[in-house]
Amino acid sequence: MTDTLPQLLLRNAERWGDGRVALREKELGIxxxxxxxxxxxxxxxxxxxxIQLGFERGDKLAIVGDNRPEWVVAELxxxxxxxxxVGLYQDAVASELAFVxxxxxxxxxxxxxxxxxxxxxxxxxxxxxxxxxxxxDPRGLRSYARDTLLPFTEVxxxxxxxxxxxxxxxxxxxQAGDIAxxxxxxxxxxxxxxxxxxxxxxxxxxxxxxxxxxxGERDEFVSFLPLAWIGEQMMSVAxxxxxxxxxxxxxEPDTVQQNIREIGPHVMFAPPRIWENLLSTVxxxxxxxxxxxxxxxxxxxxxxxERTARAFARARPGALGRVREAAxxxxxLAPLKDSLGLSRLRRAYTGGAALGPDAxxxxxxxxxxxxxIYGQTEIAxxxxxxxxxxxxxxxxxxxxxxTDVRISDSGEIVSRSPSVFQGYYKNPQATAKSxxxxxxxxxxxxxxxxxxxxxxxxxxxxxxxxxxESKFSPQYIENKLKFSPYVKEAVVVGQDRPFVGxxxxxxxxxxxxxxxxxxxxxxxxxxxxxxxxVYELVSHHVDRVNRELPRxxxxxxFVVLHKELDPDDEELTRTRKVRRRFVEERYADLIAGLYxxxxxxxxxxEVRYQTGKATVMRVPLRVHTMGGERVA
Amino acid sequence: xxxxxxSAQFSAADLHLRFGGVVALAxxxxxxxxxxxxxxxxxxxxxxxxxxNAVSGLYRPQRGRITLEGRDITGxxxxxxxxxxxxxxxxxxxxxxxxxxxxxxxxxxxxHMRGGVLDGAVYWGRARAEEVRNREVVEDIIDFLxxxxxxxxxxxxxxxxxxxxxxxxxxxxxxxxxxLLDEPMAGMNLEEKEDMARFxxxxxxxxxxxxxxxEHDMGVVMDISSHVAVLDFGKKIAQxxxxxxxxxxxxxxxxxxxxxxxxxxxxxxxxxxxxA
Numbered sequence: 042m043t044d045t046l047p048q049l050l051l052r053n054a055e056r057w058g059d060g061r062v063a064l065r066e067k068e069l070g071i072x073x074x075x076x077x078x079x080x081x082x083x084x085x086x087x088x089x090x091x092i093q094l095g096f097e098r099g100d101k102l103a104i105v106g107d108n109r110p111e112w113v114v115a116e117l118x119x120x121x122x123x124x125x126x127v128g129l130y131q132d133a134v135a136s137e138l139a140f141v142x143x144x145x146x147x148x149x150x151x152x153x154x155x156x157x158x159x160x161x162x163x164x165x166x167x168x169x170x171x172x173x174x175x176x177x178d179p180r181g182l183r184s185y186a187r188d189t190l191l192p193f194t195e196v197x198x199x200x201x202x203x204x205x206x207x208x209x210x211x212x213x214x215x216q217a218g219d220i221a222x223x224x225x226x227x228x229x230x231x232x233x234x235x236x237x238x239x240x241x242x243x244x245x246x247x248x249x250x251x252x253x254x255x256x257g258e259r260d261e262f263v264s265f266l267p268l269a270w271i272g273e274q275m276m277s278v279a280x281x282x283x284x285x286x287x288x289x290x291x292x293e294p295d296t297v298q299q300n301i302r303e304i305g306p307h308v309m310f311a312p313p314r315i316w317e318n319l320l321s322t323v324x325x326x327x328x329x330x331x332x333x334x335x336x337x338x339x340x341x342x343x344x345x346x347e348r349t350a351r352a353f354a355r356a357r358p359g360a361l362g363r364v365r366e367a368a369x370x371x372x373x374l375a376p377l378k379d380s381l382g383l384s385r386l387r388r389a390y391t392g393g394a395a396l397g398p399d400a401x402x403x404x405x406x407x408x409x410x411x412x413x414i415y416g417q418t419e420i421a422x423x424x425x426x427x428x429x430x431x432x433x434x435x436x437x438x439x440x441x442x443x444t445d446v447r448i449s450d451s452g453e454i455v456s457r458s459p460s461v462f463q464g465y466y467k468n469p470q471a472t473a474k475s476x477x478x479x480x481x482x483x484x485x486x487x488x489x490x491x492x493x494x495x496x497x498x499x500x501x502x503x504x505x506x507x508x509x510e511s512k513f514s515p516q517y518i519e520n521k522l523k524f525s526p527y528v529k530e531a532v533v534v535g536q537d538r539p540f541v542g543x544x545x546x547x548x549x550x551x552x553x554x555x556x557x558x559x560x561x562x563x564x565x566x567x568x569x570x571x572x573x574x575v576y577e578l579v580s581h582h583v584d585r586v587n588r589e590l591p592r593x594x595x596x597x598x599f600v601v602l603h604k605e606l607d608p609d610d611e612e613l614t615r616t617r618k619v620r621r622r623f624v625e626e627r628y629a630d631l632i633a634g635l636y637x638x639x640x641x642x643x644x645x646x647e648v649r650y651q652t653g654k655a656t657v658m659r660v661p662l663r664v665h666t667m668g669g670e671r672v673a
Numbered sequence: 674x675x676x677x678x679x680s681a682q683f684s685a686a687d688l689h690l691r692f693g694g695v696v697a698l699a700x701x702x703x704x705x706x707x708x709x710x711x712x713x714x715x716x717x718x719x720x721x722x723x724x725x726n727a728v729s730g731l732y733r734p735q736r737g738r739i740t741l742e743g744r745d746i747t748g749x750x751x752x753x754x755x756x757x758x759x760x761x762x763x764x765x766x767x768x769x770x771x772x773x774x775x776x777x778x779x780x781x782x783x784x785h786m787r788g789g790v791l792d793g794a795v796y797w798g799r800a801r802a803e804e805v806r807n808r809e810v811v812e813d814i815i816d817f818l819x820x821x822x823x824x825x826x827x828x829x830x831x832x833x834x835x836x837x838x839x840x841x842x843x844x845x846x847x848x849x850x851x852x853l854l855d856e857p858m859a860g861m862n863l864e865e866k867e868d869m870a871r872f873x874x875x876x877x878x879x880x881x882x883x884x885x886x887x888e889h890d891m892g893v894v895m896d897i898s899s900h901v902a903v904l905d906f907g908k909k910i911a912q913x914x915x916x917x918x919x920x921x922x923x924x925x926x927x928x929x930x931x932x933x934x935x936x937x938x939x940x941x942x943x944x945x946x947x948x949a
Contacts, residue, residue: 068816069809069813069815070815070821070824180879181871181875181878181879183878292821293819295822296822299822
């Protein structure tokens, strides 16, 4: 009986008992292990405690916190009782938390620490149904005398008062078709929507993924992205329980990089920004290293690039080539991979957004088998991926087994599989829009290339039309802009306008470094962003992008924004995607200015300090027109 | 007042400290209750740091008596005072800049180490067990102060705010019952100050450590301390709860100056100035 996720846990505990490690968490400097038997025991005790708190079949358990064993224990406990878990992003502000918790009807919320408790107490009246808040880090909470608050271990202790057979009974009642998760999607438009996924959705997805890319039961995985994200649920819960590999939780968010190195995972899944960060870390360090190291690095990487190009062309290396490649590996590439903790990596995935070809090429040159994944929360996270040895930078690969992907008449990517979700919680209108005759309408426009690979172009709704009726895809252009290490974020505009314009966010770390080496002095982000040299740098890059774009889609004017787009200002989603409509509204004056006659636009922004004080800042932003001349 | 003095964990009575002709302390008395956060404020040169130095044994007062839990510790050498459970941090960071964070904290455990040179050289048995136990205490502090990510970094390469935190950690490694902090928030930005204030509160609350703190940031002092003593020119001019002290005319005059309202208004204006 392995229909549900907790039933898989039971199977694993029976199979491996205390002989194999299920979870590992670094705490107080030491990796502490939880065996499969102990994992089950923890889930059992917490589940029985939840019964004491009045948790019933069909109830929702909201969870918010960093990646820790308690997170997945709480999730599986809720599922073992026939309930569903609702994961929340730990950096969400009080109002966001309140919306999801209230909408999901959760009555019990499991949180990590004081920070989250404070947010929930702040939300107070907006979450009237919540009657218990369970925390697992008691620090600073001693003086909070409230009977709604209780520690994780206390819930488990409560559970000890319930006969253990009760757990077995509840577990056995679980059906494959029960809702296991409600995953609230970040929603680049409007309120978040709660996608309901069953146990079957998750286990079939995991089975199909593992049949293409098997992971061994002795393999290691590091769980460091929010567990509220479907991608982390895919690997750390569904796939880990299906296969039985070990899931490792980092000590703190700040130590992820070190911890990855200590574990040496066999498989990794991360969104593009993580890969891009890794790449720029390497680049920055290499730039600071002595001449001789730089020389070796350049040489070895060149050989790596050649090897990648050759492998993609399916050609075999000559004898000399083999020697050169072996030397590059031994001297530079392997040690570099080791220092990043990627030595044992068999497969690495990127998904959620487009990864620049430069980053892609870099990791392949190192010898990292980095592949693209495509899917939606609504299809349990994955429907398409690159097969080993069949990677193309501009595509996302081919559908996984049991999955049909086709392009609708209007050019939309639609898919069908046993992992397609059951609908949005309490939102039949949205469900009817996405789910038609068993097909999931992704809202992405795409095409299938001559090799059968899926190419994702843009969100359907985002494709823009210029005043002269020519169409272009803003995301396509934005991705190209973002491929520069100096551009962190870009928003392309032009709907019903005479030409394409762009709002650009510079990457503070890289541009700052760049400015330092050129002895350009600056004080703040705003100051740096408005330097003439920085405009030149960006313009140089825009020019390169323009060369690859069709005539109508070329960027004519751009502005470097005075502030970074931020999820706390609702400009980005929690998964760091631009909320286009919102940005266009908020910066309407600025965008109008792009199409005006002035060389400078005065923007006013309210700056709110932590003390609650607020002031209005006026910043003149320069408008740059491509092709040399400034707007007079 | 008398009741306070009777139950005090720590008190200094009628301390006089003079350097040649310079009078640093002229008959200062304070009583600190067990488990409280006690702040000492005052203008520059009022004798605040001298008072802490006298308590921790760095200076020997010419007159007066310092008692810790009923025991006279006046004029005791610094290492003896430390052994009795008094730890401190310094206004200007005093760490071993060339050593790692971990090693600096392990050094703080020195008072709790019994093994001699021979034990250390042989290493197994007693010395090893002791090392493990001390490392556990230090790891606990690392977790508490959230400095896991810099555990193995060399202290000298860290930004100032983090060095301050490491220094606090080293003081905690002594497992003090009384913690003396000399301007723990000096030179920090608002966010770092908030973090530090949080740590001080947690040290007091979670670890039950009595804290005596010198601080210039009045906002912080008023927010976190239970009692405040005000020094001016080596004399204590006021003592009480933050509200009492705030309202004391002597304090307003000495600490904020005659034109205190004008100064406060000016401060407000400066604080409101946008950073960019």
